[in-house]
Amino acid sequence: MQFGRYFEEFEIGAVYRHWPGKTITESDDHLFCLITMNHHPLHLDAHYAETSTAFGRNVVVGNLVYSLLLGMSVADVSGKAIANLEVESLRHVAPTFHGDTIYGQTTVLDKKESSSKPDRGVVTVETRGYKQDGTLVCTFRRRVMVPKRAYATDDGQPSFPEPAGG
Numbered sequence: 732m733q734f735g736r737y738f739e740e741f742e743i744g745a746v747y748r749h750w751p752g753k754t755i756t757e758s759d760d761h762l763f764c765l766i767t768m769n770h771h772p773l774h775l776d777a778h779y780a781e782t783s784t785a786f787g788r789n790v791v792v793g794n795l796v797y798s799l800l801l802g803m804s805v806a807d808v809s810g811k812a813i814a815n816l817e818v819e820s821l822r823h824v825a826p827t828f829h830g831d832t833i834y835g836q837t838t839v840l841d842k843k844e845s846s847s848k849p850d851r852g853v854v855t856v857e858t859r860g861y862k863q864d865g866t867l868v869c870t871f872r873r874r875v876m877v878p879k880r881a882y883a884t885d886d887g888q889p890s891f892p893e894p895a896g897g
Contacts, residue, residue, distance in 0.1 A: 733806075733810075734805075734806055734810035734811070735805070735806065735807075735808065735809060735810020735811030735812065735877070736807070736808070736810070736811060736877065737811060737877060737878060737879060737880040737883065738842065738844070738851065738852035738854065738877050738878065738879045738880070739879060739880050740880075741839050741842050741854045741877070742839060743839050743840065743841060743842060744838070744839060745838070745839045746836055746837070746838050746839075747804070747807035747808065747836060747837045747838075748834075748835075748836045749800075749803035749804055749806075749807060749834070749835040749836060749837065750834070752832045752833055752834040752835075752863070753799050753803070753832065753833050754830065754831070754832040754833075755791050755795065755796075755799070755827060755829060755830070755831055755832075755833060756829060756830070757789070757829040759795065760774060760789070760791045760792060760795060760829060761774075761775060763792060763794070763795040763798075764792050764795075767792075767794065769792055769794070771792075773786075773789065773790050774789055774790060774791070774792045775789070776789075777789055786826060786828075788828060788829075789828065789829060790826045790827065790828065791826075791827040791828060791829065791831070793823040793827075793869070796823070796827050796833060796860060796868060796869045797821060797823075797869055797871060799833055799835075799860075800833065800835045800858050800860040800869060800871070801858070801871075803833075803835045804835060804837050804856075804858050807837060808837055808854075808856055808858075808875060809875045809877075811877055811878060812875050812876060812877055813851055813876040813877060813878055814875075814876045815873060815874075815875055815876075816853065816873075816874040816875065816876055817873060817874050818871055818872070818873045819855075819871075819872040819873060819874065820870075820871060820872045821869075821870075821871040822869065822870050822871070823868065823869050824867045824868055824869060824870060825862075825866050825867060825868045826868070827862065827868050827869075831862045831863060831868075832862065832863040833860050833861070833862065833868070834860070834861050834862075834863070835858055835859065835860045835861070836858070836859055836861075837856045837857065837858040837859075838856065838857050838859075839854060839855075839856055840855045840856060840857055840872070841854070841855040842854045842855070845876075849879075849882075850878060850879055850881075850882035851876055851877060851878050851879060851882075852876070852877060852879065853874050853875070853876050853877075854874070854875050854877055855872065855873070855874050855875075856872065856873060856875065857870065857871070857872045858870070858871055858872075858873070
């Protein structure tokens, strides 16, 4: 099973579709809000959202949607990353509600070898998140530093302990 990619494996224009999707529950949203101390009633208070907002219901906090998409992309994009260098842009395009399922895909926009270290390069990608009906809800661009294959020091597999007694 591949987890992430080496620099040479990225091709400009390649599109990685991240699967499976994730259905966001009310519990997911509330827990994320509480953990991150975002207590805005738009996300936590159903009565407030119903009576005082244009949406008429709770909206999933945007950083949860972003975090899910980032996590979904790790196996395809940054699983071998040396570092996530920056998020160049982040846009929340449409609201996400409890019960919506998020799917993501990432496009490779650019790649450049490091000018200071020959063992790595920087890949620029754009990840887009969609709801189950195809509505674009979130998009972000980021730059990831990844190793070159010739400099890899392991077999590229995640660590796995030897079973005891076996």
